Amino acid sequence: MASTSLTGVAVVAFAVYWAGLVLYRLFLHPLAKFPGPRLAAITPWYEAYYEIIRNGQYSKKISQLHDQYGPIVRVTPGELHIRDSRFFESVYPKNVHLHKEGWDKRFGSEGGLLPTPDAQVHKRRRAALSPMFSRRSIIEFIHIIHRHVETFATRMQEFEGRKEPLNLTHAFPALTGDIIMDYFFGFNYAQLKNPEFASFHEAFIKIGSTGHVATQFPAIFPIMNSIPDGITAWLQPAAEPLLKFKRDQREVIARTLRGDDVKVNDAQKTIFQEILGSKQLPPEDKTQQRLEDEAQIVIGGGVETTAFALGIAAFHIINKPEIYKRLHADLVKAFPNRATLELQSLEQMPYLRACIMEAVRMGYGLSARNPRTHDKPLHYKEWIIPAGTCISQSIPDVSHDEALFPQSREFIPERWLDDPKTSDGIPLDRFMVSFGRGTRSCLGITLAWTELYLTLGMMFRRFKFELFEADVTDVEMAHDYFIPVTSLKSKGVRVFVTSAAD
């Protein structure tokens, strides 16, 4: 009897608490006056429904909400989303260090640079890594990138000889994975030499939606991490390459912390040596766990983003013969000797640059809402956004702003030629935001551009391609898993390869 009445009291108390919370969020919350669906203002389960049940569809829903409610929408009880390309640099300003809320929960690598919530902690972590991402460092390492690009060329010849289609969607993450492993960790898994291009790609796609679950249930990663790897691999075989990477990193970091030089290649140093050698970082930023988190984030940040942009570029260049023709002719002119490939000359080629700009615009880098918290109130149109509010914008919204990029779903490199401006005279480059903006923008941008120049330069100088059962759905986002993911039914961009005659 006593336990029944106790349960009754608990149920009533819970109901009163929820009713109070609902009333608070609807009428008293600092964001109560902002437009948006009531359900999104009341509960994070509105977001969870679209992300978890509908599998990465909240960004699409948010676009519809903007159509209905205008450029500013309350998308969760504590977050405002803005769709306005002209306001991007106000949310992500230069020289202002801002907090980032929520990404620490979604990756299970909260010590990594990208998800670090606190602005000042982020600042010192970024400063410690920056030298390794500088152009100078990348030029010192460029021979290793060339080596992987040449391996890729050899694999293409192999497919040409066998007259079999080559799956670029599998090959590109193997290429970017080998480069990043070599650059940051001092060894690689030779994924590019693997007959099937086995890489981290499948693991990222298969476990990609876990971030949406972790956003709602942050305990999921600690629970997953406590499960032995063998069981995780049994439950999700596709995760094995990432689990292996985790195990190997653990050992490499432990050895680095003991003072061993673990590099087996000819790179200058590993990312762990860079972090451990940093004078700016306190001891708590040099622990085994922090280094493991950073390794996860660097692999997560650098493999799929660049590979996705490569896939978009390759598909559209091959799909539109006039683009291929113009690009190939430029490359033949710049490199009469097909064996030569040189970054500085590639960088001087306006049409190649335009193709890359277009691919990166359509690749977004991240499809996720990108949160920032400002210490001061932010004025937007007639609104005053209170200090401390989580505000987000999304890169795909800018990439598909038809006022800036007419026919935004079409691949039109010409839009980037001849120093283009918006109708009111702003350089169009300002709206290429796929690498983010401000103090937390992409640290890997120079490496990414180098990979894009060298890989596309090699491919379209030396080879001709024919699509095999591929269409535009193989490169278009169907799910937002933080990074854009194509239809899960896609078999990838497959192509027949032939050596170019000239």
Ligand code: HEM
């Ligand atoms: C086409 C390729 C790439 C695109 C479009 C891209 C895009 C982005 C974007 C949008 C961000 C988030 C910025 C923000 O929070 O505002 C980011 C962060 C980051 N990216 Fe990239 N990325 C690319 C390639 C790479 C590569 C190759 C690396 C090398 C490992 C890399 C490393 C990072 C890191 C470390 C961060 C975190 C920076 C910070 O929080 O300070 N990215 N990237």
